[in-house]
Amino acid sequence: MTTMAQLRERSLLGLKELSRNEIESILDRAAYWESHSDKMVPVLNSKFVANMFFENSTRTRFSFEMAEKRLGAQVLNFTAAASSVEKGESIYDTVRTLESMGIDAGVIRLKPAGVLQELAPHVSVPLINAGDGNNEHPTQALLDLYTMRKQFGSLQGLNVSIIGDILHSRVARSDLWALQKFGANVRFCAPESMQAPELAEHASYVSIDEAMNADVVMMLRVQLERHATGMLKSNDEYRAQYGLTRERAAKLAKHTLIMHPAPVNRNVEIDDEIVECPQSAIFNQMSNGVPVRMSVLERAMK
Structure with missing residues (x-):
């Protein structure tokens, strides 16, 4: 028994x-x-x-x-x-x-x-x-870690930026808890209305430009239904301030891995042509x- x-x-x-x-x-x-x-x-x-x-x-x-x-x-x-x-x-x-x-x-x-x-x-x-x-969301975080480990060989010392709606994200939490056990450095980037204050003691909040300086840039799905709550003013404004635009992607280090738990709101969190660019691991994650x-x-x- x-x-x-x-x-x-x-x-x-x-x-x-x-x-x-x-x-x-x-x-x-x-x-x-x-x-x-x-x-x-x-x-x-x-x-x-x-x-x-x-x-x-x-x-x-x-x-x-x-x-x-x-x-x-x-x-x-x-x-x-x-x-x-x-x-x-x-x-x-x-x-x-x-x-x-x-x-x-x-x-x-x-x-x-x-x-x-x-x-x-x-x-x-x-x-x-x-x-x-x-x-x-433990299995999502496990597949995220698995994807990173395949790319870099080790998680120790990796700089991982998680960008988007941290407040409502179970993915951000599971990734945070797991990555820190392996000695990775996790940072968050989010609009003030999407920050989870209780996580600030575990990972610092940085600007979008600082967040782009990382080994892994993980963009979180923006739940468009939150427009009704006033959390998002518009898709275009979110993209301009927190999206992985083609201009931001062009400045990433050559080794930087782009990730997203999916489904992707194209041209909101990530510009359309970046979703399947050589640095993107989104479909590999799946x-x-x-x-x-x-x-x-x-x-x-x-």
Whole structure:
């Protein structure tokens, strides 16, 4: 019988509390899966995994599903819009229902932060955080680190600038916690209305010109719906002040890697022609997400 300690070790709720060694082992195993010549290796062919997305996502869900199927797992896809959650069933009840049906792991994406951490001790299967509110997005950060490590060989001493809506970004938080464990230097750049003051003690806020002087420039997605709150005055103004324009990109060091968690608002966060320029790793990040998630899923269920 699986103990709570073992469940906690196999779950992936966030990277803030995960050790450097544990993160490194996940990245090393991802490298193994990336190098594997067979498209499908059914090491999880007797396992059932439920993708429970209580918040819309296309890239993350498809990436998990591709990873699950490459490992031979049986996949159940659950979306809240087509479920009884819309009729008032709680997230807890939904997860417990799928658990009682015999799933071996759950991949969960939620809007509210912290709910997943409260839920995990009451469930007897490992849970994988696919993004919860503005708390964490651990597998995105893992694929980010994996992409950087492939490019530079080591994360030690890397200067990483994260630019955009830090306040609402779970990606920025997971990347911050993970990168600092490896000795990388993280800096933020954001409009004042998009800064997270509680993170200032962990990473300094710098100007856009200072942020461009880095080994990695990571542009965050601007949620255009925040126009309604007055947080953004216009796409054009954001691009001019905080976007990776062609003029800014031309001044980057030749080795600087351009990253973005996607989806990209072209000509807002990044000018169109920069998205697929030689220094951009955006589509490589998406490719790397599959072996990274294979590693996380294998860790959860083997």
